[in-house]
Amino acid sequence: MHVEHLSLKNFRNAVDSEIEFSKGVNVICGANAAGKTNILEAIFYFAAGKSFRNCKDRELITFGNDKGSIAMRFFGNNAKTKMSATLSKSGRRVIKIGESAPLRMTEYIGRFRAVIFTPDHLSLVKGSPENRRRFLDLAISQSFPRYASTLSEYNRVLAQKNALLKRGNVIDELLEVYNEKLAALAGTITVNRRKYINRLEREAKIFLADMSGGKEELTLSYQTQAGDLETQEEIKEKYISLFAEKMQYEKDHFLAHYGAHKDDFSVVINKKSARMYGSQGQQRSAVLALKLAEGELSAKLTGEYPVFLLDDILSELDKDRKEYILSRITDRQVIITGCESEIFDTEGKIFVREGKIFQ
Ligand SMILES: Nc1ncnc2c1ncn2[C@@H]1O[C@H](COP(=O)(O)OP(=O)(O)O)[C@@H](O)[C@H]1O
Numbered sequence: 001m002h003v004e005h006l007s008l009k010n011f012r013n014a015v016d017s018e019i020e021f022s023k024g025v026n027v028i029c030g031a032n033a034a035g036k037t038n039i040l041e042a043i044f045y046f047a048a049g050k051s052f053r054n055c056k057d058r059e060l061i062t063f064g065n066d067k068g069s070i071a072m073r074f075f076g077n078n079a080k081t082k083m084s085a086t087l088s089k090s091g092r093r094v095i096k097i098g099e100s101a102p103l104r105m106t107e108y109i110g111r112f113r114a115v116i117f118t119p120d121h122l123s124l125v126k127g128s129p130e131n132r133r134r135f136l137d138l139a140i141s142q143s144f145p146r147y148a149s150t151l152s153e154y155n156r157v158l159a160q161k162n163a164l165l166k167r168g169n170v171i172d173e174l175l176e177v178y179n180e181k182l183a184a185l186a187g188t189i190t191v192n193r194r195k196y197i198n199r200l201e202r203e204a205k206i207f208l209a210d211m212s213g214g215k216e217e218l219t220l221s222y223q224t225q226a227g228d229l230e231t232q233e234e235i236k237e238k239y240i241s242l243f244a245e246k247m248q249y250e251k252d253h254f255l256a257h258y259g260a261h262k263d264d265f266s267v268v269i270n271k272k273s274a275r276m277y278g279s280q281g282q283q284r285s286a287v288l289a290l291k292l293a294e295g296e297l298s299a300k301l302t303g304e305y306p307v308f309l310l311d312d313i314l315s316e317l318d319k320d321r322k323e324y325i326l327s328r329i330t331d332r333q334v335i336i337t338g339c340e341s342e343i344f345d346t347e348g349k350i351f352v353r354e355g356k357i358f359q
């Protein structure tokens with residue numbers, strides 16, 4: 001899969017930009033705050049349906065404007081596809097494939113796939129569970145679009161349940177209806193996440209062993225309130241009884257404290273938690289292994305490598321890790337920000353200055 005063309009109108013500091021990409025390595029060069037990350041953000045928007053910087057759509061529109069848009073042409077699944085997103089301050093954003101009617105997230109997710117590496121990905125090991133769930137959910141969704149719709153249904157029911165709890169004066173029968181739905185959806189979500197984690201572990205283990213000269217063994221352990229139960233049905237039943245048991249507690253606290261939205265996984269190196277005991281270097285390697293594994297798995301599951309987006313990570317890495325990662329991603333499209341001209345002197349460079357493109 002590779003991006004061919006990107007067109008930005010009033011997106012961040014890109015007022016009107018057209019960018020061509022080559023199939024191999026693309027390097028985006030420019031000074032600090034020139035607009036390099038903004039370009040990756042626009043591309044990744046089509047993979048995730050939102051910014052990877054975890055911000056609102058309206059923050060993406062160029063200051064002082066009401067509308068912005070991104071259009072991208074990419075090659076993948078044996079065809080050229082054009083996707084566009086129109087963002088507006090007041091209304092809803094509209095995503096289209098070709099000239100189609102506006103699509104819902106679950107209808108376009110998985111069409112364009114990308115893996116992004118950013119300097120704050122250390123939070124995958126060190127940060128809160130939310131970081132890891134977000135990573136997991138997005139990775140699974142890109143390869144299994146139906147997971148995205150299960151997850152959005154779960155979040156919708158969870159929001160309804162929370163609204164009910166917040167109101168106080170709860171009608172038990174209604175709460176039970178929500179709990180029943182959440183339990184069933186949590187069963188599906190947990191089974192999918194655990195299966196993905198197992199596959200991811202298999203891939204990431206190889207990368208970390210490789211990077212550490214066989215010294216480090218990576219394992220991932222998935223944590224859920226459903227314990228070690230394995231089948232969808234068992235997990236559903238477990239949640240139904242857990243929700244019943246904790247009903248009063250949730251009512252007293254006006255919040256849904258139990259469910260799949262509390263899941264987490266820990267990254268373990270040589271049988272010890274990387275978060276608690278890993279050195280900075282081990283944590284960094286573990287994150288690289290996870291992200292490389294995400295790409296590998298995506299290729300295995302869909303038959304095609306996703307586009308690799310590297311935001312400023314090379315300048316952060318030591319020589320060995322830098323060389324390792326670059327040696328692992330030679331056979332696919334890579335779009336890198338940060339001018340590391342000594343490494344890349346052949347491929348097409350894209351220069352950015354104050355949001356403007358010079359190619
Ligand atoms: N909504 C926006 N409208 C206009 N400019 C923006 C907007 N959001 C961010 N910027 C500008 O974009 C620039 C940062 O771009 P970024 O891609 O993060 O830079 P870098 O090249 O360092 O990666 C800053 O100059 C910032 O002011």
Ligand SMILES: [Mg+2]
Pocket residue numbers: 036037038312337
């Ligand atoms: Mg940047």
